[in-house]
Amino acid sequence: MAFSPLMRELMDALRVLPGVGQKSAQRMALHLLERNRVGGQRMAQAIQSALDRVGHCQRCRALSEDEICALCLDERRDNSQLCVVQGPQDIFAIEQTGYRGRYFVLRGLLSPLDGLGPESIGIPQLLQRIADEGFAEVILATNPTVEGEATAHYIAQSLQDNGILVSRLAHGMPLGGELDTVDGGTLTHALAGRKAMEL
Amino acid sequence: MAFSPLMRELMDALRVLPGVGQKSAQRMALHLLERNRVGGQRMAQAIQSALDRVGHCQRCRALSEDEICALCLDERRDNSQLCVVQGPQDIFAIEQTGYRGRYFVLRGLLSPLDGLGPESIGIPQLLQRIADEGFAEVILATNPTVEGEATAHYIAQSLQDNGILVSRLAHGMPLGGELDTVDGGTLTHALAGRKAMEL
Known part of the structure; x- marks a missing residue:
């Protein structure tokens, strides 16, 4: 079954969002139309206002x-x-x-x-x-x-x-990182930038 | 730093989408405003048209x-x-x-x-x-x-x-499922509904 033209257009349009693929777009479109039309209305208006006025x-x-x-x-x-x-x-x-x-x-x-x-x-x-x-x-x-x-x-x-x-910004080990998982470049920077410990 | 009111409203509004939390909403809002205003415009219109006309x-x-x-x-x-x-x-x-x-x-x-x-x-x-x-x-x-x-x-x-x-619809083992990970209820249905093998 083909989706109706407006549904298809809505699903395609939702895919401009980062991280949204075909399946998520379908779920989002059905959610907006079936469960939260008020939220969908608010979203359409918020996008429009932001596009019109945020520079x-x-x-x-x-x-x-x-x-x-x-x-x-x-x-x-x-x-x-x-x-x-x-x-x-x-x-x-x-x-x-x-x-x-x-x-x-x-x-x-x-x-x-x-x-x-x-x-x-x-x-x-x-x-x-x-x-x-x-x-x-x-x-x-x-x-x-x-x-x-x-x-x-x-x-x-x-x-x-x-x-x-x-x-x-300083380069070095991320907090909580592990020596054997961090990449070589980062470790090189961390070693070169080592600091005397303050006791 | 607080986001501007329209940005905040856009991020809040995007959270009506299923599976979208605060961090995703922020990323989506910045993406629409910074990288894809044409796509954002299309999305706002698609939502509006679908809400107005899909029943x-x-x-x-x-x-x-x-x-x-x-x-x-x-x-x-x-x-x-x-x-x-x-x-x-x-x-x-x-x-x-x-x-x-x-x-x-x-x-x-x-x-x-x-x-x-x-x-x-x-x-x-x-x-x-x-x-x-x-x-x-x-x-x-x-x-x-x-x-x-x-x-x-x-x-x-x-x-x-x-x-x-x-x-x-029949109940039973999902294709590719494993006996030791499927729940007891499903396995009970699968056993009760067993069929003679066709050779």
């Missing part, structure tokens, strides 16, 4: 429905530190560490093969903002992947004559 | 945007068999077996404690349809749970004087 903060480039986001407007935050992340989701991860400085979202990483150069990921805006706001430290928190390292390296080089402290 | 087939009670669904209108199907299922998703499961008769969707099971009596799950309509359409066999394909069995039993009793063959 990017002009200062940090995070997702925001205002021109300048709440975090950038918050005067209690530390204006001496700027943390550079590759995507808006990383802000939430860094916030959980207790960091209370400022942010800049690259929204991508340098990837010459994909045609992503410094302009595509907002590096000119980043450098302009650093020049304008006088941060004491810029923390490069891109992921420790090839592109993440290359992007961090590029930004660090662009800042090398500014007298600003440019730092990178 | 229930007046004959089989499956989800349909027409008064009578395509399956009920299909004249090539076998009019002698009616398969009774508890929800519309079960139709798709039964279709995969090659069954080509008619369907009736209860949309629920008898559950006196929850106030679900025969009327709530459409048993009067079912009996009326059976009386009108003259099926030779009614297959009760509710799930083999307490409520599913009770519902099947109730329907079978209501039909016992009609001279219609009323059948129930």
